[in-house]
Every structure is written in C-alpha cells, then in structure tokens.
Amino acid sequence: MKKYLTGKMGVPMKTKEISRAPVSQQAHVIQKPEHPEYIGGSITVEINEKKVSVPLGTTILEACRQNQVYVPTLCHHDDLCVAGVCRICVVDVEGMRTLQAACAFPITAPIKIRTSTPMVRKARKHIIDLLLSEHYGECYSCFRNNNCELQALAKEYGVDHYNFGHVEKQRYEIDSSSYSVVRDMDKCILCKRCVRTCIDLQEVGVLEAIDRGYKTHIGTFGDKPLAEVICINCGQCINRCPTGALRANDPRDEIWEAIDNPQKHVVVQTAPSPRAAIGEEFGIEPGHSFTGEMNTALRRIGFDRVFDTNFTADLTIMEEGTELLIRLYKALVKKDTSVVIPQFTSCSPGWVKYLEHFYPEFIPNLSSAKSPQQMFGALIKTYYAKKHNIDPSNIVSVAVMPCSAKKFECNRPEMTSSGFKDVDYGLTTRELAQMIKEAGIYLPEMPKSHFDDPFGDASGAGLIFGATGGVMEAALRTVIELVTGEKVENVFDNMNIMPVRGFEGIKYAELPITKVGPIPKLLVHVVPNWDWLKGATLKIAVAHGTANAKRVMDSIKAGGKFSLCHFIEFMACPGGCIGGGGQPIPTSAEIRRKRAQAIYAEDAALDVRKSHENTHVLKLYEEFLTYGPCGHTAHKLLHTHYTKRGKFIS
Amino acid sequence: MLVEEKNALTEEIELMIKKLGKKRSALLSILHGIQMKHRHVSEYAQQEIARLLDIHPVEVFSVLSFYAFLNATPKGRNLVRICRTISCDMKGKDIIVRAIERELNMKIGHTTSDNKFTVEYVNCLGLCDEGPAMAINDQVFTKLTPEKAVKLLSKVK
Amino acid sequence: METKTKKRTGPVIFSGYERGTAIEKALNINREDILLEIRESKLRGRGGAGFPTSTKWMLTAAALSDEKFIICNADEGEPGTFKDRVLLIEYPELVFDGMVIAAHTIGAQKGIIYLRGEYEYLLKPLQEYLEGMRKDNFLGKDILGKKGFYFDITVFLGSGAYVCGEETALIESLEGQRGEARNRPPYPVNTGYMGKPTIVNNVETLASIPHIIIKGSEWYKKLGTGKSSGSKLFSVSGDCDKPGVYELPWGTKISELLELVSAKNTKAVQVGGASGFCYNKTQFDKALAYEDAATGGSIMIFNESRDMLRVLNNFMEFFVDESCGQCTPCRIGNVKLLEGVKMIQKGDYTFAYINKLKELGKSMQVASKCGLGQSSPNAFLSILENFNEEIFNRENGGTNEN
Known part of the structure; x- marks a missing residue:
C-alpha cells in the first residue's frame, strides 16, 4: 500500500505549501528524522550536567523526555506543531542571555542545558501565577477538575495563594450557541492549542487569536457565536484544551430528569468507541474495553433498555453496501450521469458538516444512509415502540457517543422520520462517565452484562466502526462475501483486512473481483444483473481527520487518483471515532492506537463478525423493513438528505 | 450592501x-x-x-x-489620531485633546454624531521633537496648540 | 510637519554623500572583501539590539539558497525615536545604496522596506525615489553595467503595530500574518522571509554602509569606542531647547549630550525609548555606547517639574497596548506592572507587593518570547530604582492623577 502524505502515528505531516496554518505556528515543526545519520547524525549535549546524545534537530523538550528529565509544558501538544507561547517550559541554555522554550528549541550545537536553575524555577512560578491571575472560575465548579493541566501545574509548583491577584468578574459571555461545543473564554489561557487543532490539524479554520496584547482572545470570524460559523462540531479542540475553556454541550441534567420520570421510557444506545475508552475516566490505562461493565452501570443508573449501536452499524453496512452496488450499476453499466461515484460514507457527522460547508457540490456523493445513531433513533420510536406497545412520545432516546458532533446530528431538523425527534440526546463518553460517578458506581468493578434485545446482538463488523478504516473493513467483509460467495476469512487472514487498518492519514486499496455469485436472496433483486462485476476491480480509500479528507477531496476535484475510487470512508476525527471529540481527555497517537487495539481485540473474540450474518438484522428485514435494503420502508426511516451550507457567513 | x-x-x-x-x-x-x-x-x-x-x-x-490601523467596522469620514506618547504628553497633548473634545462635542475614541470625525489616540507618531503631534488622515501636523488643532479640523471637509 | 532646510552635520551619516558612488565602488570589490570590510568596521545593528552587522551578512551570504532577501526595518515605533524618518526623507540615497550594496554582497534579488503605517506620507516620495533609481540603473537588471546583478526594492506599509519592529514579527507581518515573533532558532539569516535567508537591518545601519565602503573601516573605527565603533544618530525630545536628530560618535556622555541640546534642570534621561532605561542625575556621566548606556538612539529628557510616575505609567500603557499577546509573561506581566504603577499613584500599595512586581519584571526579561517582553520591564525597574525617593515619598499617592 502506498503512503500518501502521512506522518508518524497518523498525524498528518504537512509541508508549507499544503498547510494553511499561520506560518508562525507551522514553519518550525521539527520532524524526527527517520535516518538521522543521513542529515548530520547525532550530537552530544549536556542536560543538567549529564552528557547525552540526541539526533540533530531534536528539541530540548524531546531530548529531556528521552532522558527522563521532566520539563513542564502547557501550550505543547504531541499532536500539534510547535507554538512556544506559554513559556512554562523555559530552560537555561549556557551562553544565552535569556531562557529558551524547550519545546521550540531545536538542538544543532553541543549546548549545555539546565532545567532547574533558580531563574528557571522563578520564571515558571511567575508564569503560573500570571495565568492563574487571569483564570476566572473555581476548580470545583469546572468539569476539568482533577483533569486540568493548569491545575496540575499549580499543584506541582505548590501554589497556595494568588500572588498577582485573581480576576473576580466574568469577562466573557459563555458561548453555548452550538449544540456541540461550549466556549468559556474566561478559562482560556491562550495556549492556542485549539487554534492549531482547528486550523492546522483539522484544517477547518474556525478559531484564531483575535485582537492583540491584553485584549487577545480566541475567537471566531467576526467574534460570532460558534453556531453561526462553519464549525463542524468535531470537538477535537475540546480534547486538546488544557483547561475547561472548551467543553461539550452537556445534556446530563435533562437525561437525569427523564430517568427520574416514571412516565418516560428511557433507552440508551452505545457506540463502539466509548466502551473502549471509558475506563480511562476511572483511572484505567488506555486499551481496555468495559462493554459488559458499562451495560450494568447503565442499567443501575436507571436506563430502561440498553442497546448496542453496533446493531445499526450492521444495518448501515447493509443499506450503504446496497446503495453502493446500485450506484455502481447505474453509473458504470447504465451510464446514468445523474448518479455519481465515488460514494462517500456518511456516518461521521463532523465529516458530513465539513462536506456541506467546504465541498457542497459533492453532496450527491454522500451515501444517503443515515448514521448508525440516527438509524437506531428511527427504529426505536417506530419498530421497537410498536413491538413493545410503548407510546413513542414517552420514549426518551439517548445515544452514548465518542463524539460531540452527534449532538448536532440528532438536532438536525430532518432527523425526525419517526414522527418524533429520533434521538433525543447525544451523550459523550466523558459525560456518561460523569453520570456513572454521580450514581456512585465504580465502573471497573461492575459485573458484566449483555445488551438488551431486540437490538442486543451485533457483529464484530459493527464494532470496528470505531477505528479508522473500520466502516470500510465492515463493508468489505459483507460485499466480498455477498458478491463473490467467497468466505472473507479465505481471502484475508482471520478476516482482518489489514490494508484498511492503521493510522496512515489516507489509505488506498484495490480489490479485484474474480468471481460473482451466488447472490443471496436478500440482495438479488437490487440490480437486474450481476455479471458486470466479474473481473472488475473495486477501488477504495480511507481518510481520517478532515485535513486528510481535504487532500482526498482536492484530488477528486482535480480528477486525480481518488476520483477513480468507488467507495471512500471519511472520518472527521484523527484515528476515527476512538479519537472523537467526546472521548476522555487527554488524547495522543499512543492513546488512540491502544483504544483501536481494544476494539480490534474485542472483534477478534466474537463469533459473528460480518454484518450480513447478524441474525437480528436479517430478522428486521423479514419483519419490518420488508422491502429489503434500500427498499421503501428502509428509505423512509434509514436514509436522509443533506444541506448545502457553503462557507459564506452573512 | x-x-x-x-x-x-x-x-x-x-x-x-x-x-x-x-x-x-x-x-x-x-x-x-x-x-x-x-x-x-x-x-x-x-x-x-x-x-x-x-x-x-x-x-x-x-x-x-x-493591527491598530485596520478595522472591521466603519469609522468617521476623517480619522484624527493624536499622539499619546510621553514626549507629546509633556508638550500638552491633554490640552489639545480636551479642546478637540469640546469643539467636536465628543469623547476621544469615538466618532462625531455627523460621522465626520473619528478621534483616537495613537502610539508615537515619530514626531517627538515637534510635539504635540497629530495626524488627520494621512497628513501629520506638529507643534500643536489648542487653537491650531481646532483650526486644522475646521478646514477638513 | 515642518520641512527642515537646515543643513545637518555629523561625522558619518551627515558627512555628505553622492548617490551611487558607494554602489559603484562596491561593485568592483569582491564580496568577501566587502564582508571583511564590514567586519573590520565593527558596525553593529542600529535598531537597538546591537547585533554585529557583518555576522548577519556573512551567515546570509553563506546560506545556500536560490533566493535571498534584504529587508530594511523602517518600523520605527520606539517612543522617542524619529531618526529613521529623517533619514528616509533627507538621506534616502544612503539607505537604498546600503541595500543595493547588501544585495550585491549576499546575492539577494529582492529588497523590501517595511515602512511603519504612521509614516504613510513617506510612501509616495519613497516610491518615486525608487523609480528614479530604476531609471538611473541603480536598481533593476545589470545594475551599473554589472552583468547578472539584478536587484529591486519595494515598499511595504505596516498597519500600526510596534511589535513589528522585532525582526521575526516583521517577517510574519510581511507574509500576511499577525505580527507575532517567531521561535528562534532558526534565525532569519537561514529561515527568514518566505523561509529564505534574509537580512533584516535597521535604516540607520544600512545608511552607514555607503560611508564605510567609501572611506573604509579604518576611518570608521577611529570614531566611537572600542566596542562601539562609528557614530550614532540620537533622536532627542522632551525638556530641552533644541530637540531633534543629532549624529554623535559613540561614547558621548549623557551630560555632554544634554549640554549640546541645551537641556536645563534635567532630572532624568530615558535612554532607548520606552523599552530602555531611565537614568538619574548621578548617572549622567554614563557613556552612550553598547558597553554602557546602550540605545537605539531615543533620548527623552525630563526636567525637575516632571512626575516620573506619570512617565512610567505612560510607558506601561504603551506596552500593554502594543504587546502582541502571544506569550504569557509579556501579555499578562505588563498588565500587572501597569497595575502596580496605578497602585503607587493611588497610594494603595505595599512594598512587599512592589518587590514581587520587581521580581516578576526580572522573570519577564528572561522568559518572554521576544525583545518586546524582554525589554518592557526595563523602564519599570529602572525608574523605581533610580527615582525611588521621588516615587515612594509622595504624599497620599502623589500629585498626578492619570
């Protein structure tokens, strides 16, 4: 598989030409050279009187970390390029008049570094004092209490009072206009991580520093509320904010109210990624799934039914896969010019909104299939309500998601195909962990339990939706088998489709279809004949993070390699849903990798690992969606349309 | 628009x-x-x-x-900038400001009601040897007295 | 503004020069020899920092690149400084000939003069002057018949930001960004404008070059002191009878300068603008030189009637407004220092707190990202130190409300 503009651990590596970040924030990214000897080898420096050897160009911070010397940081984030603005990481470099920011200083000479001189300690203490003097609010009334980098630093440096006073009045209005992201600029310390996330990592470009000097603040275009600008709600800024200045729009109060109301039948669906990450909120190392424990906790909190979103992920594969086959037939065989390929996945609401804003002319390429969350919502208030004789107006439907954009998605006006708001609340992994704690539950010690029927059994294919490449892998497991009749495990070892796994920013693969049929009954009617697929080569691509999505879209626009693809998976967040904006903080490439591993391990242990083998899904088509995938009922409930938003803000 | x-x-x-x-x-x-x-x-x-x-x-x-000289909302038709740096301050910039405020019936930092003038402070015009100094649009004027300053403004259309 | 007709005199810059003569001479000297001549002259940056000019030039000359830039820093924003304005109006030939010589020496094709927005009225005259240079083949293709030597200069107008006088902030501004200083290293001599090797020199530095080329480094070095060779333009303002721009050899004592400009009853002299240091009477025998009272040339004189706290308040308000706001020490630190000044003005302070602020000022000097934050506490620290009695013996918080 060919690499395409990707960096280490899935963080897009950018050259100046293709990045649109301000130069001050991106020209000095120091990449660790793969073969340091080729560009000058290593260099010996002294850190606190100890001689160490590091590759030329290593930053002082990295050199310290590699040698177990701790240097505090605040504006630095491993996912982001260098800023050097908070100055907390200053160190003494012999012979230099001033202290140097360790995060931004590339080593090119045999320097002598000292990380704890009186001057360094005093400067750091002053910086913390200054930041605290401007930091409005009390720690105990902040959602980042105990998970705040500023608070941790204050503790580290033994701050016991405010040396330079403390701001006593709120200066900024909290912006809670967005369904997804809430901005409280009184807690902002101007580290610009959100700016670098938004402009550089995601290339969305909603946040920037506005004004200058003392008046500097992070703002949007025209300082407008977030809901009025082109924010895609990915929430990546939340994950990288060191303080509580950015958070998700929290629906916990409303959900508790519904739970406490005996009239309400409160159901919850949980996406694949929260279970792989929620342990982190309880002090567990990343990489452990708590599926069964979470189910028990949800029941003890008081949810009436606990369902698995993976079920509708399987359903999504059936619908989206069928849609793809129909599209390909119409476009390639019937030469119907009104049908466009490649087909884009539509399960990432951040990606969908990104496309609506930045590439609205490509909306026809988006699969009309709803996301698993919204399919679930539509089924609960129709099929499930009818089956269990519950008045849908009394059902409160909650979705536990790794995502902040899901909050926006469930509030889209078109998401009411059940006649009601299909999903009432999107709840992030973080918020669920909070509810579990509020209920006095320690998650890791919960006994395990299974999901409830009728949506309780899902395949491993639905589960791996959580990691980048997962939707594609799930789709391929089904498409290969249904079209060729060949068992996936005979084509790919252990059913693991490795070419679409991993954290490369953009993945590309070609799959020759050598034989066709027999086509199963469920699908055989969707196109009049199947012979055209014989000998064809299915071209697919996977992109995660909107910066990578942009690369792919620009290639398609220019008629490049990706325009020849048939099907492309897009995820707004780096790493896919496991790196979503609703996941536990902090995030890093390492953490995302471990979460993905947890998901793949859980998949490998399941008996049913293909969506079309999910017997409950097949039963649903028999009982309710009787016209089959992409049929009449399915179309009414499980498919949607999109809005051309564009970029212009009036 | x-x-x-x-x-x-x-x-x-x-x-x-x-x-x-x-x-x-x-x-x-x-x-x-x-x-x-x-x-x-x-x-x-x-x-x-x-x-x-x-x-x-x-x-x-x-x-x-x-940037101080760029703005997103319209200002008055003419922009008057009065240097507030210490050299001009010592030469009596406050008296000039008060005279202009009285004459135009407005406060510094604002725009006159007829939208003719916006009057602001500026950080050092680089005319410290000839203070007090002010700029009217892209022209600069030095060694101001209250009378001279007001007269200059009255000539502006 | 008054147009001056009086003839200026001075040992170097104001000593008379005919346009183009230095270029002509330089084009017949090879580059290495020019660099050596500049190094021998010990010319240092005239903007205030005093970095050896030859080092900048040599590093840029040595950098491998198909494109190099010469930038003339005419973002003269330091309060009390106006010498660059005088140079650009009255002596543009020195500045631009200096740029052409620099271009020849390091192999640059493009020069940019970053003119501060406050000097917008100079834009047209300068552009006209450059047009004249093009016409006379001092700019453009094959300058003065030198085959293959192409160089041109454009004027870029700033938009009101003091911090853009910092060379990396200036480059950011040229690139269409907020004027926020970059992390260094890498330095502009390697990675400057558009990522290419770039020299950023002050107007006065460039204006010294033609004279050094014509008269030689030996002649130049005879002026000034050991570590500060040549002459310096001083912008003198405040309480004196003869404010203006003076060219004096380095090493001139503050007291000598005060006499020259007929300053009477002088209580304090602020050397180096708002970011410089304030000296009291006992310090007037200090020499104006890099090794003693270093300065970019701003001299502000205060007589006995002046309230030094008002002066300090003015400076601190300036920094609070002009800090770019990216780094913590400068963005918040200056606000705290200003608050301290106001506290003293109101008589509502403790010495314990003022001492804390002094310590903070020292941290700002070493921990800020760029020269602005590193030098903004200078006035605070030196005024509180050198005018301690006046400031803390005020009755009920002093006389001046601000």
Missing part, C-alpha cells in the same frame, strides 16, 4: 490580487487598500479576500484585528 456594491468590492479585491499575486503575503496590502478606500474592511470584504486568497475567513479577521 447592494449586489452592485458587493460585485464592485469583489472586483477591487480581484484587481489587487492580480497585481500582488495570489498569495498570503499579499494579505496586508489588500487589507490596507480596502481600508484606505472604504475606511473599514467589512465582513463581506474579509470573506471575499479569504475566498480569493484561499485562506480561512477567520485568519483574515485575526490579522485585521491585530
């Missing part, structure tokens, strides 16, 4: 980009050009600049808000 005005503005920006090149480094010159002609860079203009330079609108706004 009328459609014709919008089109004219877009054309203006396109023309400047043609001259300066479609690159980020043209941004300040473009902003400056629009500011000179329209006395502000409207949100529409900012977005058009962003579109034509292929950068994010918020980046244009960010740059615009950084």
Whole structure:
C-alpha cells in the first residue's frame, strides 16, 4: 500500500505549501528524522550536567523526555506543531542571555542545558501565577477538575495563594450557541492549542487569536457565536484544551430528569468507541474495553433498555453496501450521469458538516444512509415502540457517543422520520462517565452484562466502526462475501483486512473481483444483473481527520487518483471515532492506537463478525423493513438528505 | 450592501490580487487598500479576500484585528489620531485633546454624531521633537496648540 | 510637519554623500572583501539590539539558497525615536545604496522596506525615489553595467503595530500574518522571509554602509569606542531647547549630550525609548555606547517639574497596548506592572507587593518570547530604582492623577 502524505502515528505531516496554518505556528515543526545519520547524525549535549546524545534537530523538550528529565509544558501538544507561547517550559541554555522554550528549541550545537536553575524555577512560578491571575472560575465548579493541566501545574509548583491577584468578574459571555461545543473564554489561557487543532490539524479554520496584547482572545470570524460559523462540531479542540475553556454541550441534567420520570421510557444506545475508552475516566490505562461493565452501570443508573449501536452499524453496512452496488450499476453499466461515484460514507457527522460547508457540490456523493445513531433513533420510536406497545412520545432516546458532533446530528431538523425527534440526546463518553460517578458506581468493578434485545446482538463488523478504516473493513467483509460467495476469512487472514487498518492519514486499496455469485436472496433483486462485476476491480480509500479528507477531496476535484475510487470512508476525527471529540481527555497517537487495539481485540473474540450474518438484522428485514435494503420502508426511516451550507457567513 | 456594491468590492479585491499575486503575503496590502478606500474592511470584504486568497475567513479577521490601523467596522469620514506618547504628553497633548473634545462635542475614541470625525489616540507618531503631534488622515501636523488643532479640523471637509 | 532646510552635520551619516558612488565602488570589490570590510568596521545593528552587522551578512551570504532577501526595518515605533524618518526623507540615497550594496554582497534579488503605517506620507516620495533609481540603473537588471546583478526594492506599509519592529514579527507581518515573533532558532539569516535567508537591518545601519565602503573601516573605527565603533544618530525630545536628530560618535556622555541640546534642570534621561532605561542625575556621566548606556538612539529628557510616575505609567500603557499577546509573561506581566504603577499613584500599595512586581519584571526579561517582553520591564525597574525617593515619598499617592 502506498503512503500518501502521512506522518508518524497518523498525524498528518504537512509541508508549507499544503498547510494553511499561520506560518508562525507551522514553519518550525521539527520532524524526527527517520535516518538521522543521513542529515548530520547525532550530537552530544549536556542536560543538567549529564552528557547525552540526541539526533540533530531534536528539541530540548524531546531530548529531556528521552532522558527522563521532566520539563513542564502547557501550550505543547504531541499532536500539534510547535507554538512556544506559554513559556512554562523555559530552560537555561549556557551562553544565552535569556531562557529558551524547550519545546521550540531545536538542538544543532553541543549546548549545555539546565532545567532547574533558580531563574528557571522563578520564571515558571511567575508564569503560573500570571495565568492563574487571569483564570476566572473555581476548580470545583469546572468539569476539568482533577483533569486540568493548569491545575496540575499549580499543584506541582505548590501554589497556595494568588500572588498577582485573581480576576473576580466574568469577562466573557459563555458561548453555548452550538449544540456541540461550549466556549468559556474566561478559562482560556491562550495556549492556542485549539487554534492549531482547528486550523492546522483539522484544517477547518474556525478559531484564531483575535485582537492583540491584553485584549487577545480566541475567537471566531467576526467574534460570532460558534453556531453561526462553519464549525463542524468535531470537538477535537475540546480534547486538546488544557483547561475547561472548551467543553461539550452537556445534556446530563435533562437525561437525569427523564430517568427520574416514571412516565418516560428511557433507552440508551452505545457506540463502539466509548466502551473502549471509558475506563480511562476511572483511572484505567488506555486499551481496555468495559462493554459488559458499562451495560450494568447503565442499567443501575436507571436506563430502561440498553442497546448496542453496533446493531445499526450492521444495518448501515447493509443499506450503504446496497446503495453502493446500485450506484455502481447505474453509473458504470447504465451510464446514468445523474448518479455519481465515488460514494462517500456518511456516518461521521463532523465529516458530513465539513462536506456541506467546504465541498457542497459533492453532496450527491454522500451515501444517503443515515448514521448508525440516527438509524437506531428511527427504529426505536417506530419498530421497537410498536413491538413493545410503548407510546413513542414517552420514549426518551439517548445515544452514548465518542463524539460531540452527534449532538448536532440528532438536532438536525430532518432527523425526525419517526414522527418524533429520533434521538433525543447525544451523550459523550466523558459525560456518561460523569453520570456513572454521580450514581456512585465504580465502573471497573461492575459485573458484566449483555445488551438488551431486540437490538442486543451485533457483529464484530459493527464494532470496528470505531477505528479508522473500520466502516470500510465492515463493508468489505459483507460485499466480498455477498458478491463473490467467497468466505472473507479465505481471502484475508482471520478476516482482518489489514490494508484498511492503521493510522496512515489516507489509505488506498484495490480489490479485484474474480468471481460473482451466488447472490443471496436478500440482495438479488437490487440490480437486474450481476455479471458486470466479474473481473472488475473495486477501488477504495480511507481518510481520517478532515485535513486528510481535504487532500482526498482536492484530488477528486482535480480528477486525480481518488476520483477513480468507488467507495471512500471519511472520518472527521484523527484515528476515527476512538479519537472523537467526546472521548476522555487527554488524547495522543499512543492513546488512540491502544483504544483501536481494544476494539480490534474485542472483534477478534466474537463469533459473528460480518454484518450480513447478524441474525437480528436479517430478522428486521423479514419483519419490518420488508422491502429489503434500500427498499421503501428502509428509505423512509434509514436514509436522509443533506444541506448545502457553503462557507459564506452573512 | 447592494449586489452592485458587493460585485464592485469583489472586483477591487480581484484587481489587487492580480497585481500582488495570489498569495498570503499579499494579505496586508489588500487589507490596507480596502481600508484606505472604504475606511473599514467589512465582513463581506474579509470573506471575499479569504475566498480569493484561499485562506480561512477567520485568519483574515485575526490579522485585521491585530493591527491598530485596520478595522472591521466603519469609522468617521476623517480619522484624527493624536499622539499619546510621553514626549507629546509633556508638550500638552491633554490640552489639545480636551479642546478637540469640546469643539467636536465628543469623547476621544469615538466618532462625531455627523460621522465626520473619528478621534483616537495613537502610539508615537515619530514626531517627538515637534510635539504635540497629530495626524488627520494621512497628513501629520506638529507643534500643536489648542487653537491650531481646532483650526486644522475646521478646514477638513 | 515642518520641512527642515537646515543643513545637518555629523561625522558619518551627515558627512555628505553622492548617490551611487558607494554602489559603484562596491561593485568592483569582491564580496568577501566587502564582508571583511564590514567586519573590520565593527558596525553593529542600529535598531537597538546591537547585533554585529557583518555576522548577519556573512551567515546570509553563506546560506545556500536560490533566493535571498534584504529587508530594511523602517518600523520605527520606539517612543522617542524619529531618526529613521529623517533619514528616509533627507538621506534616502544612503539607505537604498546600503541595500543595493547588501544585495550585491549576499546575492539577494529582492529588497523590501517595511515602512511603519504612521509614516504613510513617506510612501509616495519613497516610491518615486525608487523609480528614479530604476531609471538611473541603480536598481533593476545589470545594475551599473554589472552583468547578472539584478536587484529591486519595494515598499511595504505596516498597519500600526510596534511589535513589528522585532525582526521575526516583521517577517510574519510581511507574509500576511499577525505580527507575532517567531521561535528562534532558526534565525532569519537561514529561515527568514518566505523561509529564505534574509537580512533584516535597521535604516540607520544600512545608511552607514555607503560611508564605510567609501572611506573604509579604518576611518570608521577611529570614531566611537572600542566596542562601539562609528557614530550614532540620537533622536532627542522632551525638556530641552533644541530637540531633534543629532549624529554623535559613540561614547558621548549623557551630560555632554544634554549640554549640546541645551537641556536645563534635567532630572532624568530615558535612554532607548520606552523599552530602555531611565537614568538619574548621578548617572549622567554614563557613556552612550553598547558597553554602557546602550540605545537605539531615543533620548527623552525630563526636567525637575516632571512626575516620573506619570512617565512610567505612560510607558506601561504603551506596552500593554502594543504587546502582541502571544506569550504569557509579556501579555499578562505588563498588565500587572501597569497595575502596580496605578497602585503607587493611588497610594494603595505595599512594598512587599512592589518587590514581587520587581521580581516578576526580572522573570519577564528572561522568559518572554521576544525583545518586546524582554525589554518592557526595563523602564519599570529602572525608574523605581533610580527615582525611588521621588516615587515612594509622595504624599497620599502623589500629585498626578492619570
């Protein structure tokens, strides 16, 4: 598989030409050279009187970390390029008049570094004092209490009072206009991580520093509320904010109210990624799934039914896969010019909104299939309500998601195909962990339990939706088998489709279809004949993070390699849903990798690992969606349309 | 804003980009050009600049808000800037300011009700040996007295 | 503004020069020899920081690149400084000839003069002057018949930001960004404008070059002191009878300068503008030189009637307004220092707190990202130190409300 503009651990590596970040924030990214000897080898420096050897160009911070010397940081984030603005990481470099920011200083000479001189300690203490003097609010009334980098630093440096006073009045209005992201600029310390996330990592470009000097603040275009600008709600800024200045729009109060109301039948669906990450909120190392424990906790909190979103992920594969086959037939065989390929996945609401804003002319390429969350919502208030004789107006439907954009998605006006708001609340992994704690539950010690029927059994294919490449892998497991009749495990070892796994920013693969049929009954009617697929080569691509999505879209626009693809998976967040904006903080490439591993391990242990083998899904088509995938009922409930938003803000 | 005005503005920006090149480094010159002609860079203009330079609108706004001589909302027809740095302060800038405030019936930092003048402070005009100094639009005046300052303003259309 | 007709005199810059003569001479000297001559002259940056000019030039000359830039820093924003304005109006030939010589020496094709927005009225005259240079083949292709030597200069107008006088902030500004200083290293001599090797020199530095080329480094070095060779332009303002721009050899004592400009009853002299240091009477025998009272040339004189706290308040308000706001020490630190000044003005302070602020000022000097934050506490620290009695013996918080 060919690499395409990707960096280490899935963080897009950018050259100046293709990045649109301000130069001050991106020209000095120091990449660790793969073969340091080729560009000058290593260099010996002294850190606190100890001689160490590091590759030329290593930053002082990295050199310290590699040698177990701790240097505090605040504006630095491993996912982001260098800023050097908070100055907390200053160190003494012999012979230099001033202290140097360790995060931004590339080593090119045999320097002598000292990380704890009186001057360094005093400067750091002053910086913390200054930041605290401007930091409005009390720690105990902040959602980042105990998970705040500023608070941790204050503790580290033994701050016991405010040396330079403390701001006593709120200066900024909290912006809670967005369904997804809430901005409280009184807690902002101007580290610009959100700016670098938004402009550089995601290339969305909603946040920037506005004004200058003392008046500097992070703002949007025209300082407008977030809901009025082109924010895609990915929430990546939340994950990288060191303080509580950015958070998700929290629906916990409303959900508790519904739970406490005996009239309400409160159901919850949980996406694949929260279970792989929620342990982190309880002090567990990343990489452990708590599926069964979470189910028990949800029941003890008081949810009436606990369902698995993976079920509708399987359903999504059936619908989206069928849609793809129909599209390909119409476009390639019937030469119907009104049908466009490649087909884009539509399960990432951040990606969908990104496309609506930045590439609205490509909306026809988006699969009309709803996301698993919204399919679930539509089924609960129709099929499930009818089956269990519950008045849908009394059902409160909650979705536990790794995502902040899901909050926006469930509030889209078109998401009411059940006649009601299909999903009432999107709840992030973080918020669920909070509810579990509020209920006095320690998650890791919960006994395990299974999901409830009728949506309780899902395949491993639905589960791996959580990691980048997962939707594609799930789709391929089904498409290969249904079209060729060949068992996936005979084509790919252990059913693991490795070419679409991993954290490369953009993945590309070609799959020759050598034989066709027999086509199963469920699908055989969707196109009049199947012979055209014989000998064809299915071209697919996977992109995660909107910066990578942009690369792919620009290639398609220019008629490049990706325009020849048939099907492309897009995820707004780096790493896919496991790196979503609703996941536990902090995030890093390492953490995302471990979460993905947890998901793949859980998949490998399941008996049913293909969506079309999910017997409950097949039963649903028999009982309710009787016209089959992409049929009449399915179309009414499980498919949607999109809005051309564009970029212009009036 | 009328459609014709919008089109004219877009054309203006396109023309400047043609001259300066479609690159980020043209941004300040473009902003400056629009500011000179329209006395502000409207949100529409900012977005058009962003579109034509292929950068994010918020980046244009960010740059615009950084520089003291660029603004997103219109100011008065004439811009009066009075130097507030210590050399001019010692030579009596306060008296000049008060005279202008009285004469124009306004407070410094604001615009007159007839929209004729916006009067602001500026950090050092570089005329410290000839203070107090002020600038009216792109002309500078030095060794001001209250009377002289008011007289200068009365000549402005 | 008054247009001056009086003839200026001075040992170097104001000593008379005919346009183009230095270029002509330089084009017949090879580059290495020019660099050596500049190194021998010990010319240092005239903007205030005093970095050896030859080092900048040599590093840029040695950098491998198909494109190099010469930038003339005319973002003269330091309060009390106006010498660059005088140079650009009255002596543009020195500045631009200096740029052409620099271009020849390091192999640059493009020069940019970053003119501060406050000097907008100079834009047209300068552009006209450059047009004249093009016409006379001092700019453009094959300058003065030198085959293959192409160089041109454009004027870039700033938009009101003091911090853009910092060379990396200036480059950011040229690139269409907020004027926020970059992390260094890498330095502009390697990675400057558009990522290419770039020299950023002050107007006065460039204006010294033609004279050094014509008269030689030996002649130049005879002026000034050991570590500060040549002459310096001083912008003198405040309480004196003859404010203006003076060219004096380095090493001139503050007291000598005060006499020259007929300053009477002088209580304090602020050397180096708002970011410089304030000296009291006992320090007037200090020499104006890099090794003693270093300065970019701003001299502000205060007589006995002046309230030094008001002066300090003015400076601190300036920094709060002009800090770019990216780094913590400068963005918030200056606000805290200003608050401290106001506290003293109101008589509502403790010495314990003022001492804390002094410590903070020292941290700002070493921990800020760029020269602005590193030098903004200078006035605070030196005024509180050198005018301690006046400031803390005020009755009920002093006389001046601000």
